[in-house]
Amino acid sequence: MALKDYPQPSVTVDIIIFSLKEKKLQVLLVKRDKEPFKGKWALPGGFVRIDESLEEAAKRELHEETGIKEVYLEQLYTFGGLKRDPRGRVITVGYFALISSEDIEKIKLRASADVSDVRWFSMQKLPELSFDHDKILAYALKRLKWKFEYTTVAFSFLPKKFTLTQLQEIYEIVLNKELDKRNFRKKILSLGILKTTKEKKKDVSHRPPELYTFTGRIGEIVEIISKIGS
């Protein structure tokens, strides 16, 4: 059987780009400039080219919309239902990316081919989405929470040097619950994945907090959170 003996599905990648801006979990969406779903918001994505791997395709999409290249990127799931695209049979491989607060500053969002607008949306105020992107996004959120509890992905949201309060804050935002400060610190420090720089954060008008760096591997499995406090 040759590869082209019968009709084949098309393949796209869609990428869920999360960041924490203004103490909220946000996702990057693009406004479609072509049918189908012209004028509607969607996850950034596009067809996989014949000469690029899936991950390369995801990175290319990420770069096209944001201009950045080095981020945490992970394959999420492959969605292959028959009716997900009105144009025909399209299978999409979802990826999710986490952007650090450092990179967020640098990013210049830019529309690209077939896209008339790009912007961040708070996960609490999402617009109606194209295709099955609402399901894909819901799945990504579930995975993100899980990853926060069981791995070290959280650090991909932080700059190189950060305070324990900043770390706790992002946990509280993503897990959507308050954590006890003493227990959180005890637990995190006991994991042996942080090293104190001896510097202190300088631009605050109160007791300056100590800065730490992460010494583990991002995404490594570590049981971070049991329940921790209230």
Added chain:
Amino acid sequence: MALKDYPQPSVTVDIIIFSLKEKKLQVLLVKRDKEPFKGKWALPGGFVRIDESLEEAAKRELHEETGIKEVYLEQLYTFGGLKRDPRGRVITVGYFALISSEDIEKIKLRASADVSDVRWFSMQKLPELSFDHDKILAYALKRLKWKFEYTTVAFSFLPKKFTLTQLQEIYEIVLNKELDKRNFRKKILSLGILKTTKEKKKDVSHRPPELYTFTGRIGEIVEIISKIGS
């Protein structure tokens, strides 16, 4: 842009079918009857048809080789490297399936199109595999172990009624370590996912063990194993 404006990758599913036979973890492989890799062993799989979802394709492949339909089936990962298939650009979506000891008896393995032989291989004695199937299989094994520690997938290997010793045995095989009997039972029973039938296993020539049934949802996340004993 129309769907066919430029060359698209082909899409296959490959399925990792695990079972426990003769107290060993085994995987079902097929012997390829066509190029590429003619005469070599490979994971069962094939092209996704235009009119079937990914999961349907995986179920079809499963059914073609084994004749069974109802098993635990889960999407594993999508492998999309450029050089994984010498025929050209082929993306494959991996699925893994777990077959219960009940079903194992019923199965009649059967060769199908492009397949000259089908058989179970112990994970300890694998043949050389085609394509990147060695990597896919290694990934599947890692996932299986993880699922045993954190979810209830283990029960998909067991018949409806089973003894605690049988349950412990499959944990020991898959995790490849001995567990303490008292701690294992204490932990499993404390999860509240088992119900005792009042029957006892009858065909043994010693004290007959009690039979239990699983009352949870297969695959549900539950922290089964901390470390449990030696």
Added chain:
DNA sequence: TATTATAGTGTATCTTTTACAATATTTAAA
């Protein structure tokens, strides 16, 4: 009835998690 083979059970110790509030350090204002 004695043997064989596996089923079934309890407890003390250690580790981890939880709940909970006072002191320390800096800047800025009085």
Added chain:
DNA sequence: TTTAAATATTGTAAAAGATACACTATAATA
């Protein structure tokens, strides 16, 4: 210079969960 404001930092006792460890129970069979 002192005081107020803001956030950082720290400890402990109780509860829950994990671990290590060995003997008794029950049925079939010799």
